[in-house]
Structures are given as structure tokens and as C-alpha cells.
Amino acid sequence: SDSVGYGRGPPGDRRPPPPPPAMSAQGLPAHILALFTPRPPPQHLPPQVKKKTIKLTGCAEFVDFLPTETPPERESWESPLERKARRHREKLDKHKDELKRLATDYDPHKDPNAVGDPFKTLFVARISYDTTEKKLKREFEVFGSIKRVRMVYDQKGKPRGYAFIEYEHERDLKNAYKQGDGKKIDGRRVMVDVERGRTVEGWMPRRLGGGRGPGRQGKPSKKKAKRLAAEALEKKEKEKDPEKDRDREKEKARDRDRDRDRDRDADRDGDRERKRDVEKDRDHEKVKTKEKEKDKERDKEEKKEKAKEKEKDKEKDDEKKKDKEKDKEKDKEKVKEKDRDRKRPRERSRSRDKAKKARD
Numbered sequence: 001s002d003s004v005g006y007g008r009g010p011p012g013d014r015r016p017p018p019p020p021p022a023m024s025a026q027g028l029p030a031h032i033l034a035l036f037t038p039r040p041p042p043q044h045l046p047p048q049v050k051k052k053t054i055k056l057t058g059c060a061e062f063v064d065f066l067p068t069e070t071p072p073e074r075e076s077w078e079s080p081l082e083r084k085a086r087r088h089r090e091k092l093d094k095h096k097d098e099l100k101r102l103a104t105d106y107d108p109h110k111d112p113n114a115v116g117d118p119f120k121t122l123f124v125a126r127i128s129y130d131t132t133e134k135k136l137k138r139e140f141e142v143f144g145s146i147k148r149v150r151m152v153y154d155q156k157g158k159p160r161g162y163a164f165i166e167y168e169h170e171r172d173l174k175n176a177y178k179q180g181d182g183k184k185i186d187g188r189r190v191m192v193d194v195e196r197g198r199t200v201e202g203w204m205p206r207r208l209g210g211g212r213g214p215g216r217q218g219k220p221s222k223k224k225a226k227r228l229a230a231e232a233l234e235k236k237e238k239e240k241d242p243e244k245d246r247d248r249e250k251e252k253a254r255d256r257d258r259d260r261d262r263d264r265d266a267d268r269d270g271d272r273e274r275k276r277d278v279e280k281d282r283d284h285e286k287v288k289t290k291e292k293e294k295d296k297e298r299d300k301e302e303k304k305e306k307a308k309e310k311e312k313d314k315e316k317d318d319e320k321k322k323d324k325e326k327d328k329e330k331d332k333e334k335v336k337e338k339d340r341d342r343k344r345p346r347e348r349s350r351s352r353d354k355a356k357k358a359r360d
Helices: 030-036 060-065 080-105 133-143 170-179 222-240 242-359
Strands: 121-125 146-153 159-167 191-194
Touching (some): 121 133, 121 170, 133 146, 133 159, 159 170, 170 191
Antiparallel strands (some): 121 159
């Protein structure tokens, strides 16, 4: 029996072992059988045709045929943007020339409208266009008696937004200059100053490129003073050492590059944090859904328990009804027994009477 087997014969037996049993695909599910299906045949494509390459040669052979004469001058061509810029430049130059001519001819002492003592005249600017001369006079009469009020109008008769007030005394002008600045008239705060056209030599109005500037200004704040001092130092250093400026510009460029790198890193960190927040929100939503499912299961269990309790209550009520019926039956039986007990003595008494009669 040992000699017959899978290659286990006597020592001299050199027969090859039997082949393994063949595998069959029968009984396997469809999704596993799909793994062993053959692939579709490859698509047939036509053979590629080799294109003929163009042979490129130099132009040194044809240099002798080129003309040696100097080319004609190129005609100047102006683009629309250049034309626009040129016209704008010409207009600016014309305006500057006109301003220069007006500035040379400007003489405030020869102005026929400038009447009165300039050292008693107050300049009021930033006036509302709805304000009249009467209202302006009424507002500034608080500081002293007024001699004349002149509101300036344009050629069309519309107010320009500034006026000149002449006081009778110079002390009233000083009071108005000190206390009248920032006064609110018709919803606008006016700016007050002395007349500078006839009192300051070389003074020019703003329309001719002069003017006093932004107006009254107090002392600058500490931050502004520090900034102005730093700017002045920078200007001095730039004038002294141009090489230091180059080094500083290089350092600034490096700092900008570092800031950009930091901003990029910050953006990447922000993206990562956003992804983390999104993942946290997803996890939170999953936890919420799980809690909701648990709550639903609890509600189902509670409903089942309530239904079981109702069934138990029904069974108890049925048992009570049965007990009541049994009690009723017992009461009926008791009543019947009592009736039987009542009937028995009567029968006995009757039997006794019969026995007596028989004796007699």
C-alpha cells in the first residue's frame, strides 16, 4: 500500500510525481472572474512616415551681392501715445509760460479791488457757498466793529469760497485771528489768516504757483517729528555716501525677498491650517452623525420599552378583569350555598312533623 502513492514508491522507483489537479473557474464570483478576462486587442495604427528634413545653409555666399551704399534716413513716425504725451507736454509748457508772465505782471498794490488798510484786513477761506456777506459780518462782528466785508466772486457771479474783512481797529483783527480760526459757519469750519498780498514782500497767490500752503498747522506729533528727523538724516547720508545708499538698497531688496518668502510660508501654513480645519469639521460632522444615530437608536429602544410596558399594563388589566370575574363567580356560589343552607332546616322540620303525625 505504501508503494502506491504520490511518488512514494520503493527506493529504486524513478517515476515522476503525478501532475497537480487542474484548477477550474467554476463557482467563482463575477468580480473575481472579471480579473481573468483577456484585454482587448491593441489598436492598429498606420506606420509613421518620415518627413524630409530641410537642409539649412548660411548666407555668407550672398554677401557680395548686397548693396554697399548707405541706407536712406528713416522717416520719423509718432505713435498715438507719443502724440498724446507731446500735446500734454506742450500744453504744460504753455501754461508755465503764461504763469511766468502773470507772475511778473502781478502787483497787489495796483489791484483796484484791494481797498483799505492791509494791516487791519482779515482773510477768511473755506467758506460755504451758501454763506452771504451779511451772515459773515454777523459772525465776525463778535470780535470787534467791522468797516468793510468783501466776498470774492468769479466771472459768472458765483462765490469763490473766500472773503476779506476789514476791521476798524488792529486789536480786533488780532482777536479775530486768534479766536476765529475753525469757526463753524453753515456747517463748514473756516480758516482765518491775515492779508499777505500787500503785507509780505514777494508773496504770490496760489493761482500763480504761490500760496501759504496747507494753512494753519500746530506742532507735529512725536511720531511725525521722529519721522521727519529720520527722513532728514537719510537725505544727508544720501548726499554724503552714495555707496551706502546702494548697500541699503541691496539690504532692502534682501529684506523684501525675505518678507516674500515669509509671506509664502505663511500662506502655506494658512493652507495647512485650513485643511486641518476642514478635516476637523468633517470629523465633527461624523461625530454629530454618530450621535444622531445613537439618539435615534435610543428613541427606538425607548419606544420599544414603552410598547412593552403598555403590553404589560394590558396583561395586568386582563388579569384584574379575570380576577374580578372569578370573585363574582365566587360570590354567586356563596349566595347559592346560603340559599341551600336555608332550605335544609325547613326540610328537616317538615320531616319531623311527618314523623310525629305517623306516631300519633
